[in-house]
Amino acid sequence: MGEREIGIGLLGCGTVGTGVLEILGRNVEAVTGHTGVPIRVRKVLVRDKSKPRRVALNQDILTTSFQDILDDDSIQIVVEVMGGLEPAGEYILGAFRRGKHVVTANKELLAKRGPEIFESSRKHGVMLRFEGSVAGGIPIIKPLEECLAANRIQEVMGIINGTTNYILTKMTSEGRQFEDVLREAQEKGFAEANPSDDIEGRDAAYKLAILASIAFGTEVSPDKVYTEGITKITPLDIEYARELGFVIKLLAIGKEVDGAIEARVHPTFVPARHPLASVNDAFNAIFVRGNAVGDLMFYGRGAGDLPTGSAVVADIIDVANSILSGVPAGAIGPGFVTWNGGRKISDIDSVSTRYYIHLKVIDRPGVLASIARAFGDHEVSLESVIQKGRGQNPVGLVFVTHRVLERNVRAALRVIKDLPVVMDISNVIRVEGEA
Numbered sequence: 001m002g003e004r005e006i007g008i009g010l011l012g013c014g015t016v017g018t019g020v021l022e023i024l025g026r027n028v029e030a031v032t033g034h035t036g037v038p039i040r041v042r043k044v045l046v047r048d049k050s051k052p053r054r055v056a057l058n059q060d061i062l063t064t065s066f067q068d069i070l071d072d073d074s075i076q077i078v079v080e081v082m083g084g085l086e087p088a089g090e091y092i093l094g095a096f097r098r099g100k101h102v103v104t105a106n107k108e109l110l111a112k113r114g115p116e117i118f119e120s121s122r123k124h125g126v127m128l129r130f131e132g133s134v135a136g137g138i139p140i141i142k143p144l145e146e147c148l149a150a151n152r153i154q155e156v157m158g159i160i161n162g163t164t165n166y167i168l169t170k171m172t173s174e175g176r177q178f179e180d181v182l183r184e185a186q187e188k189g190f191a192e193a194n195p196s197d198d199i200e201g202r203d204a205a206y207k208l209a210i211l212a213s214i215a216f217g218t219e220v221s222p223d224k225v226y227t228e229g230i231t232k233i234t235p236l237d238i239e240y241a242r243e244l245g246f247v248i249k250l251l252a253i254g255k256e257v258d259g260a261i262e263a264r265v266h267p268t269f270v271p272a273r274h275p276l277a278s279v280n281d282a283f284n285a286i287f288v289r290g291n292a293v294g295d296l297m298f299y300g301r302g303a304g305d306l307p308t309g310s311a312v313v314a315d316i317i318d319v320a321n322s323i324l325s326g327v328p329a330g331a332i333g334p335g336f337v338t339w340n341g342g343r344k345i346s347d348i349d350s351v352s353t354r355y356y357i358h359l360k361v362i363d364r365p366g367v368l369a370s371i372a373r374a375f376g377d378h379e380v381s382l383e384s385v386i387q388k389g390r391g392q393n394p395v396g397l398v399f400v401t402h403r404v405l406e407r408n409v410r411a412a413l414r415v416i417k418d419l420p421v422v423m424d425i426s427n428v429i430r431v432e433g434e435a
């Protein structure tokens with residue numbers, strides 16, 4: 001009680017840090033309207049003080065030493081928007097030890113070291129907020145933790161990587177190849193120079209690890225998230241999807257099935273009428289199913305300076321208000337709080353869903369029968385079959401299965417791959433949503 005202002009130490013002044021500073025400057029009335037006292041940025045940690053910045057900054061507050069922030073007693077909240085595992089992790093733990101609260105947008109660090117970091121914040125009786133770490137500007141952590149607290153969450157399923165959604169949208173609307181669209185996205189600054197975390201699905205897996213941990217109240221580490229990226233998707237797969245009434249999206253899926261948790265990121269056939277199917281370009285959306293509220297969808301900008309800054313500044317306001325109202329820090333706030341013991345995370349073999357299977361085969365009588373037999377032998381029943389390009393060799397053969405265990409599909413495909421008439425298994429993509 002009795003604080004007359006709240007001091008911030010900002011770690012990082014890149015895309016998100018700049019957004020935070022811009023919002024604190026531009027929306028000063030809105031911010032102080034919520035806190036009643038000014039929020040002052042006391043110090044900003046960067047690597048290179050001489051680098052030009054997009055926001056006007058008093059040079060005196062720039063520092064390259066984290067110790068300056070630790071030693072500044074007027075700083076109550078450390079805002080970590082520098083990224084990476086270290087030194088970010090060490091700085092956050094250091095801030096806790098000095099009794100400073102932390103707001104972060106660092107999904108990789110929280111996904112990989114969440115339990116240790118939350119435990120330390122509890123031990124030191126300080127707050128940790130991380131709304132910006134998943135889906136940028138979309139409020140999803142607090143809704144799951146607080147607004148939906150009365151529900152048992154059954155499913156969280158979303159498009160939580162803007163780069164891959166942009167690439168798939170362009171491939172779908174313009175019929176272009178993956179590599180071609182990726183190159184253009186890099187030229188326009190929509191994709192990073194090193195896009196592998198995005199296109200291989202790892203960025204979405206980090207975010208899903210955080211989301212699923214909160215939604216299902218158990219630790220879901222990123223190495224337990226089955227992860228497949230979008231690099232193998234071709235315009236032909238997209239065309240087949242369209243013909244069958246689907247669009248292809250990179251989905252992050254967390255589900256509770258028979259008491260176990262499924263956590264997986266992979267390209268997915270989504271029915272064209274599903275709300276996630278119309279989420280295009282770099283937009284993100286998260287579909288949540290709760291056992292009381294039913295279906296919800298959160299939609300918006302999943303990255304960028306101001307959208308992510310919006311989430312980070314809201315966290316700052318939240319922490320500031322708790323400091324100002326004198327609420328004991330350890331007693332409140334989200335953060336993998338009520339873990340339900342270690343719940344079982346299903347491996348991919350035991351997932352049951354539908355599958356799109358695209359084969360290249362030699363067009364001759366009996367081909368379909370031999371492939372159908374291999375599926376039948378493994379209890380894979382077929383919902384539809386399309387054959388394209390009759391008379392050409394090889395010819396495309398596409399199957400959509402009924403719901404079946406992944407291990408059965410894999411076993412059938414091991415047999416099918418060795419059939420003399422099968423040239424190639426071009427792609428296998430999971431299908432979500434009812435037929």
Ligand SMILES: NC(=O)c1ccc[n+]([C@@H]2O[C@H](COP(=O)([O-])OP(=O)(O)OC[C@H]3O[C@@H](n4cnc5c(N)ncnc54)[C@H](OP(=O)(O)O)[C@@H]3O)[C@@H](O)[C@H]2O)c1
Nearest residue numbers: 012013014015016046047048081082083105106303304308
């Ligand atoms: N970009 C987004 O849209 C977005 C969305 C959601 C979450 N996030 C998360 O937010 C975090 C920041 O992302 P960003 O895109 O803003 O990164 P960024 O543009 O690369 O900025 C990083 C900033 O941190 C500083 N920095 C990095 N390592 C440092 C070190 N060892 N010592 C001191 N300063 C250091 C850099 O200093 P210099 O400026 O001197 O190089 C830079 O100002 C990441 O965890 C990211 O995953 C980003």
